[in-house]
Amino acid sequence: MSQQAVNGVPCRGKVLTVDNMNPNVKRVEYAVRGPIVQRAVQIEKELREGVKKPFTEVIKANIGDAHAMGQKPITFLRQVLALCSYPELMEDNKFPEDAKKRAQRILGACGGHSIGAYSASQGIECIRQDVARYIEKRDGGIPSNPDNIYLSTGASDAIVTMLKLLVCGEGRDRTGVMISIPQYPLYSAALADLGAVQISYYLDEEKCWSLDVAELRRALNAARQHCNPRVLCIINPGNPTGQVQSRQCIEDVIRFAKEEHLFLMADEVYQDNVYAEGCKFHSFKKVLFEMGPEYSSTVEMASFHSTSKCYMGECGFRGGYMEVINMDPEVKTQLTKLVSVRLCPPVPGQALLDLVVNPPQPDEPSYATFMKERTAVLSALAEKARLTEQIFNAVPGITCNPVQGAMYTFPRITLPQKAIDKAKEEGKVPDMYYCMRLLEEEGICLVPGSGFGQREGTFHFRLVWLPASLLPPVHIQTSKSFNLMRFYVTTLYCLNPDD
Amino acid sequence: MSQQAVNGVPCRGKVLTVDNMNPNVKRVEYAVRGPIVQRAVQIEKELREGVKKPFTEVIKANIGDAHAMGQKPITFLRQVLALCSYPELMEDNKFPEDAKKRAQRILGACGGHSIGAYSASQGIECIRQDVARYIEKRDGGIPSNPDNIYLSTGASDAIVTMLKLLVCGEGRDRTGVMISIPQYPLYSAALADLGAVQISYYLDEEKCWSLDVAELRRALNAARQHCNPRVLCIINPGNPTGQVQSRQCIEDVIRFAKEEHLFLMADEVYQDNVYAEGCKFHSFKKVLFEMGPEYSSTVEMASFHSTSKCYMGECGFRGGYMEVINMDPEVKTQLTKLVSVRLCPPVPGQALLDLVVNPPQPDEPSYATFMKERTAVLSALAEKARLTEQIFNAVPGITCNPVQGAMYTFPRITLPQKAIDKAKEEGKVPDMYYCMRLLEEEGICLVPGSGFGQREGTFHFRLVWLPASLLPPVHIQTSKSFNLMRFYVTTLYCLNPDD
Numbered sequence: 002m003s004q005q006a007v008n009g010v011p012c013r014g015k016v017l018t019v020d021n022m023n024p025n026v027k028r029v030e031y032a033v034r035g036p037i038v039q040r041a042v043q044i045e046k047e048l049r050e051g052v053k054k055p056f057t058e059v060i061k062a063n064i065g066d067a068h069a070m071g072q073k074p075i076t077f078l079r080q081v082l083a084l085c086s087y088p089e090l091m092e093d094n095k096f097p098e099d100a101k102k103r104a105q106r107i108l109g110a111c112g113g114h115s116i117g118a119y120s121a122s123q124g125i126e127c128i129r130q131d132v133a134r135y136i137e138k139r140d141g142g143i144p145s146n147p148d149n150i151y152l153s154t155g156a157s158d159a160i161v162t163m164l165k166l167l168v169c170g171e172g173r174d175r176t177g178v179m180i181s182i183p184q185y186p187l188y189s190a191a192l193a194d195l196g197a198v199q200i201s202y203y204l205d206e207e208k209c210w211s212l213d214v215a216e217l218r219r220a221l222n223a224a225r226q227h228c229n230p231r232v233l234c235i236i237n238p239g240n241p242t243g244q245v246q247s248r249q250c251i252e253d254v255i256r257f258a259k260e261e262h263l264f265l266m267a268d269e270v271y272q273d274n275v276y277a278e279g280c281k282f283h284s285f286k287k288v289l290f291e292m293g294p295e296y297s298s299t300v301e302m303a304s305f306h307s308t309s310k311c312y313m314g315e316c317g318f319r320g321g322y323m324e325v326i327n328m329d330p331e332v333k334t335q336l337t338k339l340v341s342v343r344l345c346p347p348v349p350g351q352a353l354l355d356l357v358v359n360p361p362q363p364d365e366p367s368y369a370t371f372m373k374e375r376t377a378v379l380s381a382l383a384e385k386a387r388l389t390e391q392i393f394n395a396v397p398g399i400t401c402n403p404v405q406g407a408m409y410t411f412p413r414i415t416l417p418q419k420a421i422d423k424a425k426e427e428g429k430v431p432d433m434y435y436c437m438r439l440l441e442e443e444g445i446c447l448v449p450g451s452g453f454g455q456r457e458g459t460f461h462f463r464l465v466w467l468p469a470s471l472l473p474p475v476h477i478q479t480s481k482s483f484n485l486m487r488f489y490v491t492t493l494y495c496l497n498p499d500d
Numbered sequence: 501m502s503q504q505a506v507n508g509v510p511c512r513g514k515v516l517t518v519d520n521m522n523p524n525v526k527r528v529e530y531a532v533r534g535p536i537v538q539r540a541v542q543i544e545k546e547l548r549e550g551v552k553k554p555f556t557e558v559i560k561a562n563i564g565d566a567h568a569m570g571q572k573p574i575t576f577l578r579q580v581l582a583l584c585s586y587p588e589l590m591e592d593n594k595f596p597e598d599a600k601k602r603a604q605r606i607l608g609a610c611g612g613h614s615i616g617a618y619s620a621s622q623g624i625e626c627i628r629q630d631v632a633r634y635i636e637k638r639d640g641g642i643p644s645n646p647d648n649i650y651l652s653t654g655a656s657d658a659i660v661t662m663l664k665l666l667v668c669g670e671g672r673d674r675t676g677v678m679i680s681i682p683q684y685p686l687y688s689a690a691l692a693d694l695g696a697v698q699i700s701y702y703l704d705e706e707k708c709w710s711l712d713v714a715e716l717r718r719a720l721n722a723a724r725q726h727c728n729p730r731v732l733c734i735i736n737p738g739n740p741t742g743q744v745q746s747r748q749c750i751e752d753v754i755r756f757a758k759e760e761h762l763f764l765m766a767d768e769v770y771q772d773n774v775y776a777e778g779c780k781f782h783s784f785k786k787v788l789f790e791m792g793p794e795y796s797s798t799v800e801m802a803s804f805h806s807t808s809k810c811y812m813g814e815c816g817f818r819g820g821y822m823e824v825i826n827m828d829p830e831v832k833t834q835l836t837k838l839v840s841v842r843l844c845p846p847v848p849g850q851a852l853l854d855l856v857v858n859p860p861q862p863d864e865p866s867y868a869t870f871m872k873e874r875t876a877v878l879s880a881l882a883e884k885a886r887l888t889e890q891i892f893n894a895v896p897g898i899t900c901n902p903v904q905g906a907m908y909t910f911p912r913i914t915l916p917q918k919a920i921d922k923a924k925e926e927g928k929v930p931d932m933y934y935c936m937r938l939l940e941e942e943g944i945c946l947v948p949g950s951g952f953g954q955r956e957g958t959f960h961f962r963l964v965w966l967p968a969s970l971l972p973p974v975h976i977q978t979s980k981s982f983n984l985m986r987f988y989v990t991t992l993y994c995l996n997p998d999d
Binding site: 011013015016017018019020022024025027029030031033034064066067068069070071072073074079080082084085086087090093095111113114115116117118119120122154155157158161165166167169186187190191194229231262263264301312314315316317318319327329331332336339341342343344345346347348349350425464 | 508512513515516517518521522523525526528529530532533563565566567568570571572573578579581582583585586589592594599611612614615616617618619621653654656657660665666667668675685686689690693730744754761762763784796800813814815817818826828830831837839840841842843844845846847849876943
């Protein structure tokens with residue numbers, strides 16, 4: 002139709018086509034919700050329609066979505082949100098007094114006492130104060146200024162905004178941004194969208210995915226030939242690799258950032274998700290300040306947190322914040338202006354964040370239940386982390402680093418040449434071939450390592466080890482209950498594709 | 501400090517400064533939350549600290565933020581949100597059955613039955629189905645496909661995403677986007693951010709801010725000299741001008757878009773806010789389809805709606821959607837990929853949107869209260885619209901077009917040369933000078949016309965006529981209760997700055 006002449010006027014086809022759309026958008030890739038996940042959704046539909054499969058449900062181990070995977074919301078958080086949504090419940094004696102007090106305080110800070118009003122673009126002031134107090138407490142008293150806190154629509158929003166501020170220049174002067182490989186693909190996607198240059202530095206799989214400053218320097222020096230490196234992004238605890246950085250490593254990174262005149266972005270959304278013995282979360286800010294004024298008064302940094310992970314797992318509310326440190330005041334003015342265009346982050350997400358940074362205290366009625374629920378979630382996660390590592394290392398062809406933190410593991414799969422050739426025949430990257438088979442034959446949905454980046458010739462997958470059906474929440478004695486057999490079968494198949 | 505040498509290494513100043521930040525961000529302006537609003541916030545602080553002023557409160561007439569200005573939330577919406585937040589309330593017999601049914605349906609569509617789970621990036625499927633049904637009903641049965649619906653973080657998010665898809669090319673090939681003057685500054689801000697070319701077409705103040713195709717053509721032809729015009733943006737009902745477009749005008753615009761091969765963006769967030777007799781909201785989609793297949797199967801369009809305006813005014817929830825029509829399927833795939841990077845719009849906002857498009861029905865227990873509340877809000881708005889126009893036209897130096905829709909008026913102020921000179925002395929745009937005086941002396945916070953654009957040599961302001969303290973919700977007999985005197989005094993002052 003669109004190619005025919007209408008009233009003698011030839012139609013020119015679509016105004017907007019893939020050939021004339023924004024080329025940066027075309028370069029964006031986001032594997033966590035990519036083709037394998039789309040196929041998983043189709044398979045779920047087929048199962049509902051009665052199509053016979055070797056399994057009865059798809060286990061979605063592709064995304065860190067705790068509630069979708071059976072984790073229950075924390076009662077206190079949801080009570081306060083219900084009170085904020087429908088303040089008539091303040092009269093209801095089923096709600097504890099501390100929940101009411103929190104809701105009243107939040108509503109008092111909202112225009113017209115309603116979470117339906119826009120907030121200040123930077124976020125509600127008293128919530129930013131609570132965030133600053135939380136950071137101070139977390140970091141052993143190092144001061145935090147509420148004016149440096151920007152509430153956001155999940156951490157992703159703040160990360161993209163911060164990157165947007167930093168990108169400038171053309172050709173060899175274009176801003177380069179250092180990101181780890183493997184990485185969380187929000188970063189590569191945002192850089193593609195902004196037309197910035199991605200500088201890849203590799204984490205050391207042999208050393209439990211640790212970060213080595215020599216590798217940072219190698220990547221930086223190579224990049225200086227073709228762009229202007231200005232930013233260093235770190236994810237700690239790591240996504241997709243689940244490692245937790247040592248204090249020493251963080252110090253080295255900060256020293257490197259200062260020497261090389263880089264803006265630091267510290268993605269710390271898994272700060273409560275640390276499980277391995279001997280591991281501890283150290284915030285970049287705390288280490289920065291402990292290194293003395295030579296560092297704490299010069300190194301520019303933004304750090305990010307979210308309501309989506311840790312023990313809350315409230316992804317749907319899109320709550321988050323960033324703290325900026327040593328940011329030029331004029332740039333801050335520009336940042337504040339930029340975020341004002343989108344008016345404000347969702348207010349229910351801001352309210353939720355307030356409860357996370359200001360949870361029930363020991364003398365409050367909700368404290369006991371809150372702590373019990375929080376501890377139960379974190380213990381279950383720790384147990385799953387332990388089992389994940391143990392079980393994977395029992396599967397032939399798979400090697401798995403210790404799962405120190407976050408909600409992921411990024412095991413390596415050894416695929417023989419035969420399997421690699423088979424994948425190539427089908428026009429697939431070998432790890433995509435493996436993950437697709439695992440999905441089609443066993444109903445387990447993973448994201449192939451190629452979606453996060455990996456060293457040439459190595460193959461991995463990211464597994465989110467949250468799903469209850471993957472690793473039941475009961476205490477487990479045998480590895481079989483981890484649906485290990487599903488991995489066995491597919492892995493063996495891939496090892497011997499002609500059998 | 502940062503300029504000194506530390507350990508013999510000279511510091512190079514900040515990594516990120518206004519001189520080396522993203523130049524597009526520097527070009528972004530958003531007057532609705534600009535300097536005048538920042539001053540208003542300061543004044544509020546001064547009042548709280550006991551500073552004496554000629555007024556006791558600041559009346560914020562700068563932003564369409566209904567709840568902040570005293571409008572009460574609709575009970576049904578908030579009941580369902582409370583039930584979704586804290587499903588334990590399902591047992592509570594204080595909640596009507598239809599509210600529980602809605603909450604259960606929404607939760608059933610959420611991963612793990614929790615609004616804390618991520619949704620599909622395009623939005624929850626059953627909510628997209630409800631949106632499609634709402635559009636079909638609104639447009640007299642013209643079909644709407646849920647696959648063409650994208651839920652969003654307020655309408656702003658969807659508008660920016662759509663513009664981002666459309667922008668490409670360099671130099672004279674750079675995408676040009678036609679926007680009305682006066683405009684809602686989200687558009688100019690987004691275009692600056694994307695580095696697109698803004699093509700201004702002027703609304704006709706003499707004809708009640710109507711849109712004239714001859715002016716569209718003038719603007720388009722002029723722009724073709726220096727860019728590639730591809731997009732035409734329309735706001736109906738108008739922001740900041742409050743006009744409602746006639747069916748004939750919409751037809752003309754659609755014909756123009758087809759002839760000139762432009763992608764249409766119809767911002768229709770005020771679709772329920774139509775007050776003037778003889779005015780009616782016509783959706784661009786309905787008119788497009790009534791023009792026959794020659795148009796309905798070729799003209800590419802996106803239309804936008806939000807939970808922030810109309811009778812709901814739930815700005816803080818950041819709910820919204822866009823419907824795309826005749827979009828190239830490959831571009832749609834790119835759009836879906838692009839929105840997946842941010843994971844999903846806030847789920848509480850999606851839930852709220854579901855209630856807006858699927859409100860209580862006549863046979864349901866909440867219907868009577870819902871309708872009563874909805875009607876009360878819309879009648880109060882209609883009355884305020886009428887009074888605003890009537891009262892402004894009684895102030896010397898101010899002329900005000902009929903307020904047909906939305907929540908704004910954009911009156912013209914006649915400033916004598918003396919006042920204009922005085923403004924220049926102070927280094928201010930004359931309408932900014934007027935608004936700043938009105939704020940300092942009377943405590944009324946408006947946005948100057950220059951923040952929206954206006955014809956050279958004319959001066960305006962945008963007034964949001966929602967604030968209860970500006971126009972009390974009681975029935976009003978005298979114009980004085982509209983705080984008219986406050987406008988008188990300042991206007992007279994500006995007319996005679998030497999008095």
